[in-house]
Amino acid sequence: MTVTHGDARAGVAELDLQTVRNTPARGERRVPRWLFKTFSPIALVALWQLLSSLGALPSETLAAPVTVARTAVGLWTEGQLSDAVLTSVGRVLFGLAIGLVAAVSLATLSGLFRRGEDVIDAPVQMLRTIPVIGLIPLLIIWFGIGEEPKVALISLAVTFPLYMNIFGGIRNVDAGLVEAARTLGLGWLGQVRHVILPSALPQALVGLRYALGSAWLALVFGETINATSGIGYLMNNAREFFQTDVIVVCLVLYALLGLLGDLIVRTLERVLLAWRPAFRGA
Template structure:
C-alpha cells in the first residue's frame, strides 16, 4: 500500500500553525490616535492672526492702516460693554431674517411651479433668467424711489439677493431628477402627488440646500449694502460711522461679526443637511 504525501506550499498554514487573521484593531487604533479635524481647521486662522499681530507689533502695519488683533479685541469688548454690539447684531438679524423669509418663500413657490409644470416654466423661467443677470446692488436707487429710505428697501434688497440662487438650485434639482425613478413610481401605481412627495422633492432636496447656503451668503452681502441706506442701527451702520472717523478697529470688529454670523448660518444649514439627507450617503473626503 502506497501512501502519498504532499508538502504544503511554503508559507501556507498547517495544523500546528494558527491561521493568520487580519483584524482592524490596528487601523482603528490609528484612527483614534489621529488629531481631531477641528484642530486642523483652526491652524490657518490662528496662523493669520499671529502673522497679523507680528506685522502690527513690528510697525509694518500701522493702526491707521489696520488695527492690530489686540486692539480689535479690546474694541470689541468695549463695544459689548456699551451694548453697541448687541444692538447692531439684533438690528441686522431682524433685517436678514425678514429678507430670508420673503426670499425663500418666493423662490420655493416660483421654482416649484417652474420645475413641475411645463407651462409654469414657460411663464416663469424666462423672466427669472433675465432678472438674475441684473446686479441686485444696482437696484438700490430704484428701491429707494419705490420704498423710501426706511427698512423696506433693505429687506427687499436682501430678499432679491436670496431669491435667484435658491430658485436656480431648486429648479435645477427638480429638473435633474432621474426619469427612471419617476417611471418606476408610475409603474408601482403612485399618483402624481405621491410622485412629487416621495420621489421628486426628496431627490431635489440636496440642490435646494446648496442653494440655501448660497442664498445665506448673498443675504449677508446684500445686508452690507442695504445698511448703507440711511441706517440708524446695525452692523453696517457701525461700519459707516467708523469710516467717517477712520476707526479701523471698529471696521474690523464689524467685518468679523459678519463673518461669524455667516459661519453660524452655514453651520445651521449643514445640520439641516445631516438631518434631511440622512437617507442619502455621500462622499465625505478621503
C-alpha cells in the first residue's frame, strides 16, 4: 500500500486539529476549578442579602445572611450549637454503624449464595418499599421515646441503600474475572477475598454515600420524637417562636455535616480505589 504526500499532510493536519481540540484555552487554564465551584453559592448568598436589604425578602419570611451569621456565632458562644452538633453526630454515627453491619451481613449472604438470595432478598425488598418515616409510631411503641427509636430510625434508613448497592456490586462482578481466578487455582474464599469483594467495593462506596444522606434525613424526623437536644431540637424550638434565623442555622449545619460526610467517603474512594483508573471529566 502506497501512502502519498497528500495523505501524509492530511493525517498531520488531522492530528494537529485533535491536539487543538484537546488542549484547553490559555484563559481557561488560568482559572482555578475551586473558583467555579464557589461562585454559584457566593452569588446566591449575595442575592439573598441584597433582597433582604431592599426589603423584598422580609425577616419574618427568611432572615438575612448577616443575621443568620450573627445568630450562629451567638449560639456557638453560648455552647448550644456545639452541644447540638455533638448529640446529632453521635446519633448518626451510632445508627450508621448498626445499619452498616446489618447491610453488609445481609448483602454478602444474599449476593454470594443463591439460597441466601431466596431467603433474604424478598423480605428486604418488601421492607424497602415501606416509608421509613411511617415506622415512627411502631418504633415509639417498641422502644419508647428515648434515644432508641431515633437510632433505630437512622439504622433502617441506612440499611436499605447500602444493601441494594452491595448486593448489586457483588452480582455485577465480571464472571470472566471469577473464572480466571478459578483457573489460577484460587479457592472459593480466595475468589471472594481477591476478586468479588474488591470488584464490588466501588458500588458499595456509592451506597455508603447514599446511606449518609438518608441518615441525616432520618435524623431530622427522628429528632422530632420527644428530643431534648440535638440540631432538630433547636430547629423545632425555633419554629415555635418563628425564629427563621435559627432555623436557617440548623439547615446550614445539616448541609455542612452532610457535605463533610460525603467528603470523607470520597476520600475513602480515592484511597481504597487507587488501583482503578477512572474518568474524571473533560
